[in-house]
Amino acid sequence: MSIPKKFIIRFIAFLVPVILICSPVLYFNLIIDPYCIFRKGFGDSQIEPNKRYKKMKYILENPDKFDSFIFGSSRVNFIDPGYIRHAKYYNMTYSSGIPADHYYDIKLMLDNGVNIKNLMIGIDYLSFLENNESHDLLRRKYPVSFLDKIEFYQDYIFYIPDLIFVKRALTKEITTDRSKVFTKGILVYPDKDSVITNSKQQFTVNNKFSYPTSLRNVNPDIDKALNEISKLVTIAHENHINITFFINPTHHITYLNLRLDDYFYALEELSEITEYYDFSGLNSIAVDNLKFYETSHYTEGVGNLIIAKVFNQPEPAIPDDFGRYVTKANSKEQIAFHSALLNDYFVSTSNYQNSKPPIDLSLYKETHSNPQLSIDKINGLILDTNQQTRTITTPWLKLQGHTVNPICERNSNQIFAKIGKSLFTCEFSRNVTNEHNETNKGTTYYWQVMIPTLKLHEGLNEIRLIEVSDKSKQYAISDPLNLAIYHFKKPVNTNKLTLINGQSRLSIDGINDNMVSEVNVIDDSSPTLFIKGWASDDLNKRSAGGILVNINEKSFLSQIILNRSDVAKFFNNPKLTNAGWGISIPTSALKPGYNTLEFKILDSTISMYYKVNKKIIIDYQVKNETIDLSNMAQLHSDTKFSVDLINGINVFNTKTPVIISNNTIEILGWAVDEIAGRPAEKVIIEIDGKPFNAIYGLNRKDVAAALSNESYLKSGWKCKILSSHLNKGDHTLTLKIIAQGGATYYKIKKQYFFSTI
Numbered sequence: 206m207s208i209p210k211k212f213i214i215r216f217i218a219f220l221v222p223v224i225l226i227c228s229p230v231l232y233f234n235l236i237i238d239p240y241c242i243f244r245k246g247f248g249d250s251q252i253e254p255n256k257r258y259k260k261m262k263y264i265l266e267n268p269d270k271f272d273s274f275i276f277g278s279s280r281v282n283f284i285d286p287g288y289i290r291h292a293k294y295y296n297m298t299y300s301s302g303i304p305a306d307h308y309y310d311i312k313l314m315l316d317n318g319v320n321i322k323n324l325m326i327g328i329d330y331l332s333f334l335e336n337n338e339s340h341d342l343l344r345r346k347y348p349v350s351f352l353d354k355i356e357f358y359q360d361y362i363f364y365i366p367d368l369i370f371v372k373r374a375l376t377k378e379i380t381t382d383r384s385k386v387f388t389k390g391i392l393v394y395p396d397k398d399s400v401i402t403n404s405k406q407q408f409t410v411n412n413k414f415s416y417p418t419s420l421r422n423v424n425p426d427i428d429k430a431l432n433e434i435s436k437l438v439t440i441a442h443e444n445h446i447n448i449t450f451f452i453n454p455t456h457h458i459t460y461l462n463l464r465l466d467d468y469f470y471a472l473e474e475l476s477e478i479t480e481y482y483d484f485s486g487l488n489s490i491a492v493d494n495l496k497f498y499e500t501s502h503y504t505e506g507v508g509n510l511i512i513a514k515v516f517n518q519p520e521p522a523i524p525d526d527f528g529r530y531v532t533k534a535n536s537k538e539q540i541a542f543h544s545a546l547l548n549d550y551f552v553s554t555s556n557y558q559n560s561k562p563p564i565d566l567s568l569y570k571e572t573h574s575n576p577q578l579s580i581d582k583i584n585g586l587i588l589d590t591n592q593q594t595r596t597i598t599t600p601w602l603k604l605q606g607h608t609v610n611p612i613c614e615r616n617s618n619q620i621f622a623k624i625g626k627s628l629f630t631c632e633f634s635r636n637v638t639n640e641h642n643e644t645n646k647g648t649t650y651y652w653q654v655m656i657p658t659l660k661l662h663e664g665l666n667e668i669r670l671i672e673v674s675d676k677s678k679q680y681a682i683s684d685p686l687n688l689a690i691y692h693f694k695k696p697v698n699t700n701k702l703t704l705i706n707g708q709s710r711l712s713i714d715g716i717n718d719n720m721v722s723e724v725n726v727i728d729d730s731s732p733t734l735f736i737k738g739w740a741s742d743d744l745n746k747r748s749a750g751g752i753l754v755n756i757n758e759k760s761f762l763s764q765i766i767l768n769r770s771d772v773a774k775f776f777n778n779p780k781l782t783n784a785g786w787g788i789s790i791p792t793s794a795l796k797p798g799y800n801t802l803e804f805k806i807l808d809s810t811i812s813m814y815y816k817v818n819k820k821i822i823i824d825y826q827v828k829n830e831t832i833d834l835s836n837m838a839q840l841h842s843d844t845k846f847s848v849d850l851i852n853g854i855n856v857f858n859t860k861t862p863v864i865i866s867n868n869t870i871e872i873l874g875w876a877v878d879e880i881a882g883r884p885a886e887k888v889i890i891e892i893d894g895k896p897f898n899a900i901y902g903l904n905r906k907d908v909a910a911a912l913s914n915e916s917y918l919k920s921g922w923k924c925k926i927l928s929s930h931l932n933k934g935d936h937t938l939t940l941k942i943i944a945q946g947g948a949t950y951y952k953i954k955k956q957y958f959f960s961t962i
Contacts (some may be wrong), residue, residue: 210637212574234362239374242361247383251373253343257299261347261386264295268517271295274572275390276307277327280453280501282391284327284508291516292323296390304334309346311440317914321446323517324658326437329453329485330463332459333430333471351790370865388730397498398505409598415766417462417787418501422822433476444929450481454507456500456529457550458493460485464603464718465547466731469540476536480584482515485732486545489584490528492693494597501866515709524585533822539686544732551791552599553657556699556753556760563621569673569680572934576672576681578620583688593687594665596690597658598692604631604793605653606674621671622654624688629656659696666690690947697807699753705744709806709815711752721821724799724900726869726925728826729792729794736821737787741771741810743815747780749808753814756800756823760831776866781820795825822900824925832896834941837950844942844951846876847910856873856957862957870926870959872899877920878944878951887948888922892936899924926962935960 238244241254248254264271273292275284279300286294297310307326314321344365348357357689366374382393401408434450441448453473455463475481476676488495496507509521514528531539580588582605583595604622631652658752670683715737716725727734740749752763767785800823808813848856850873851863878885888899940953 208819217879230365231362233371233374234364234365234738236542239366239370240356240361247386247921248412249383250368251378253300255299255343256309257297257302257306257344257448258347259793260295260297260299260390261313264314264319264349265295265317268314268317272320273323273325274314275327276302276310278302278331278504280329281327281508283503283505283727284325284511285505286389288509288512288517288518289516291742294323294325298327298390301331301838303335303516304328304430304437306344306346306435308440311437312349313349315440315444320446324437324441324446326434326448326450327372327453328481329455330459330468332434333427334464334467348924359470369739373902374597374807379473383389390879392613393505394498401504405495405596405598406691410694411494413499414456414458414494414497415457416768417460417765418456418499419905420842421580425755426496427467427474431471431474431478434475438479448479450475451511451528452481452485453514454484454488454490454496454503454511455486455496456494456503457487457767459500460491461733461735462787464716465543465733469732470638472531472543473536473540476531476539478534479529480510480532481527483531484511484514484528488544489524489599490527492550492600492936495596495598495889495947511885516622522530522586522589524834525582527584536699547732548793549655549659549791550600551761551789553655554659554693554747555760556697556762562628564619564628566628566671566673566680569678572679572681576670576683578606578670578683579608580604580606580668580670581685582606595687595690596689596691598693600658600689602654602656602658602661602688602690603653604668606670607649607651609649618648619673619675621673622656622670622675623669624661624666625791627660629654631670655799658690658693661688661690662692663692676958677890694762697751697753697811699760700804701810701812705808705813705815707815709736709741711740711747711749711806711817711819712806713804713819716821716823724822724824724923724925726824726826726927727792728927728930729828730929731792734790734792734795734823736790736802737765737785738784739767739781739784740806741772741776741781741784743805744813746778747809748782748784749786750809750811753787753805754790755793755803755805756790757796759794761788761790761794765789775782791826795823795829797827799824799826813921822902824898825898826927826930828930832888832890832898834950836880837943837948840880840949840951842880844877844879846874846940846942846951846953848872848874848940848957851957852872852957863958865928865961868928870928870931870961872924872926874922874940875903875905875917875920876901876922876942877908877912877917877942878942881945882914883916883945884920886945886947888924889941889943890924890926891939891941892926892931895930896941897924897926904918931961935962 209816217583235243237250239250241259262844271293271856273294274295275296276288276299279298282298284296293812340359348354380396381397487841490507495502509529509899510523510645512518513521514523518946529917582588584599584603608620622629622631631654633652637659667687668688669685669686671680673680693768713721713736716837717727717735742749754761763786766783767787768783769785770782772784773779773781802821802823804819806817852865852867852871854863857864873889876888887901890897890899900920901922901923903923904919905921906918908920909917911917938957942951944950
């Protein structure tokens with residue numbers, strides 16, 4: 206049946222204005238081609254091309270050019286395959302690539318005859334904790350079927366850009382060198398590298414290093430992400446491919462802002478699937494701003510370190526804390542290593558007070574003998590004797606070395622590092638037979654010292670080693686070395702802060718991703734206590750300069766600045782956009798039981814502070830904690846008390862066990878020291894004989910009124926317990942009430958019952 210001519214004329218009349226209207230869009234998408242879909246090259250505009258599609262198209266058209274491939278997110282762009290000596294590698298990196306994407310691409314390559322001998326897969330928190338498969342035009346996968354191709358090209362042809370996107374696409378000034386994409390698969394950033402080389406001090410304090418890349422706002426299925434990695438292992442084994450996994454280095458600000466409990470869980474579970482190299486954690490690379498372009502991407506120099514470690518290549522020299530090979534057998538040890546680095550980080554970046562020098566050298570006489578001392582490593586790197594000045598940007602300076610002393614025993618001598626006018630005591634480690642000087646028959650003693658760089662003056666510092674003999678009251682001093690110190694962050698001297706006579710605003714929004722409550726419970730399975738919120742400097746009408754948190758006589762300065770455009774909008778003040786703050790405190794700084802956190806708001810100049818009345822109580826529960834009552838005498842008389850509520854259920858007279866399905870068990874009540882006629886000293890909850898401290902001294906006007914004793918006003922108590930500390934099933938609860946003075950206690954005979962499911 207022929208189509209009527211009238212209909213054809215009407216259709217053309219309709220189509221012509223549509224084409225005319227769409228022609229600018231079609232011209233832009235087909236000719237300007239911002240994502241480089243319809244052209245051969247990679248373009249020269251500021252718009253990033255779809256590297257995933259372009260690289261796959263290139264490999265499928267040249268299946269025999271390479272036999273090995275590197276996969277990962279944009280971070281692995283900085284692993285230059287030209288430095289790998291063992292095979293013909295090509296880097297398939299593209300923005301936000303995750304294991305599910307890599308599996309699709311590898312399978313496509315194998316199905317199309319690409320012979321793969323080796324795979325190197327870079328993964329990180331993006332793979333585990335965010336794991337979001339992207340479908341935007343920047344990362345669209347290579348289409349296979351006819352229908353996929355129609356949809357693929359249709360999306361790029363009819364995409365309607367906004368004005369800002371068009372302007373960027375028409376701007377030809379780009380800072381990336383794309384000439385190596387078809388030879389190595391990488392982009393090069395010569396301008397960024399030049400800034401790092403020529404302006405080290407300015408670069409290390411750039412404000413971009415204050416903002417984490419991950420904002421802890423994703424709730425992924427980690428097990429699903431691990432399953433995608435398992436599929437990669439399977440497809441490699443089925444096709445006889447050598448596959449190597451590595452965890453990307455993560456900048457310390459981003460790392461501190463992760464959900465570390467989840468991250469450590471992912472690392473441990475990953476070891477059940479495959480061995481891997483772990484370059485993450487607060488190692489000497491992660492805390493060095495010179496090793497990163499911002500808080501997401503490490504430099505090519507770091508990529509070269511990864512290659513040297515994975516392929517056992519002699520150069521460049523690798524810090525001894527960077528990159529550990531993890532297996533199922535040592536995975537728990539690796540998590541412990543992460544925790545140890547966390548603790549070192551916080552010890553080194555906490556606010557240190559000026560301390561007295563360890564000795565007074567004026568009491569000793571300097572000898573002219575050359576001490577047999579040697580600095581072997583600085584921050585884990587073997588000392589290069591040809592290097593005139595060492596640049597230190599980490600929050601700590603770790604020196605390691607040895608001394609050969611055939612005359613005096615170790616106990617009679619001391620070694621100190623003298624930097625500027627400051628002395629630091631070096632600690633001796635194990636001693637072994639001399640291996641540094643074959644002609645010397647003495648004993649080699651190894652030493653090390655870890656110094657917070659906040660204690661050192663910024664700029665050029667001279668370092669010398671001093672060996673002191675207590676017996677002869679003499680000391681010998683070594684030749685000098687030069688260190689260029691760039692402070693990890695602006696130091697805060699709490700002794701010189703001036704109190705502002707006024708108030709400012711502080712909000713505490715979350716603790717370890719949970720809402721803040723009167724008593725906040727965490728346990729020893731969590732390596733850090735992460736607190737976030739926002740604060741303002743009302744005197745200067747802008748964001749605060751930071752938050753000081755005091756806990757158990759230690760001060761910690763907030764490390765993280767978070768974008769809070771909602772706060773800026775609410776107060777109609779754009780200077781509050783960066784009012785968000787975050788702080789990670791190691792749980793090693795907490796004591797078992799109740800810890801009170803106090804806060805100071807620093808002004809924007811970090812020279813003054815606002816006093817904050819708000820306090821937070823952290824109940825730090827240690828699974829194997831013991832509460833010693835052996836020094837107390839049990840009283841044989843009774844006292845008045847009550848267990849009122851268990852998870853909101855009144856248990857005053859009930860005999861039916863309370864059923865608990867929550868993660869926490871909250872118990873409330875009151876207790877007094879009836880003999881003294883005053884409140885008790887404290888209350889201990891016992892569950893199946895296991896003790897838990899309760900917070901005591903809560904306001905109970907009803908108790909004071911009922912017992913006609915105003916002294917009983919502060920007799921209330923509360924206890925929160927994590928359900929994970931108890932086995933599932935039936936439990937018996939009772940109390941021990943410590944009497945005034947803490948020397949005696951009442952043992953309560955009454956029992957309460959509940960079940961956890």
